[in-house]
Amino acid sequence: xxxxxxxxxxxxxxxxxSLTGCISSTCVGAGDCEDDDGDDMxxxxxxxxxxDVWIGTPVPEFLGVDQNNRSWNSSSFEGEVWIAxxxxxxxxxxxxxxxxxxxxxxDQKLLIFNREFNDNYSNxxxxxxxxxxxxxxxxxxxxxxxPQFASDLNVYGIPQAFYVGGDGIILDYTLGARTDAxxxxxxxxxxxxxxx
Numbered sequence: 001x002x003x004x005x006x007x008x009x010x011x012x013x014x015x016x017x018s019l020t021g022c023i024s025s026t027c028v029g030a031g032d033c034e035d036d037d038g039d040d041m042x043x044x045x046x047x048x049x050x051x052d053v054w055i056g057t058p059v060p061e062f063l064g065v066d067q068n069n070r071s072w073n074s075s076s077f078e079g080e081v082w083i084a085x086x087x088x089x090x091x092x093x094x095x096x097x098x099x100x101x102x103x104x105x106x107d108q109k110l111l112i113f114n115r116e117f118n119d120n121y122s123n124x125x126x127x128x129x130x131x132x133x134x135x136x137x138x139x140x141x142x143x144x145x146x147p148q149f150a151s152d153l154n155v156y157g158i159p160q161a162f163y164v165g166g167d168g169i170i171l172d173y174t175l176g177a178r179t180d181a182x183x184x185x186x187x188x189x190x191x192x193x194x195x196x
Contacts, residue, residue: 054162054170059084060152064113066142067124072111079166081192082109086150087159088116089127092134097159097178099135104184112143115150115158163191 063073076082083105087094101110114121121127124143132139153162159178163171171191178184 054153054173057170058168059162059164059170060149062146062149062152064144064146064149066111066144067128068142070142072142072144074168077109077164077166078168080109081166081171081188082111082164083161083188084111084113084153084164085159085161086113086115086153086155088114089121089123089130090116091158093177094159095131095134097161097176098131098139100179100181100184101161102135102139102141103181105188109188110141112141113150114143114145115147115155117147163187165191 059074061074063071065071083101085098085101087098098112114124114127116122122145124145128139128141128143131143157175160173160175161178162173165171172187174184
């Protein structure tokens, strides 16, 4: 009987974490996710695919409207490096990563995409206001409800961010908790100024 109960608990735990689509680690929410080398931890791919599966591929075409009714599309950043950040309004432990990206990435270079299809989480003004309140400072980035874009890009975990080149090609990505804004800034600067 006890064995059956433990098996049932294990199955329910597996189902609940796989259905949420959220990638997390034991350090998420602790404010500091670094390994012994001082580098941010990035969650490994769950599938058998190599970790660089997206690198070198083009970002799918997209068209979306942010919480301020400004339109954004695939060509909004021609010639400029930018970040496509994916999360959901219900992922409160993702906000430490959003906070780090917001501090690290220059204005007008970070788009925050909602990958949640559920209409209950489609209000981007509400998400922006809630994130601002929880983080404790104004997050004035574009919040865009565009779950189909996340699906087209095969985003399966959150938080996930893609560094996209000015030609629309994915240069790199992160998956899982990132809390070191300095490392994120250095990564962005490396791609923005490759000869510097």
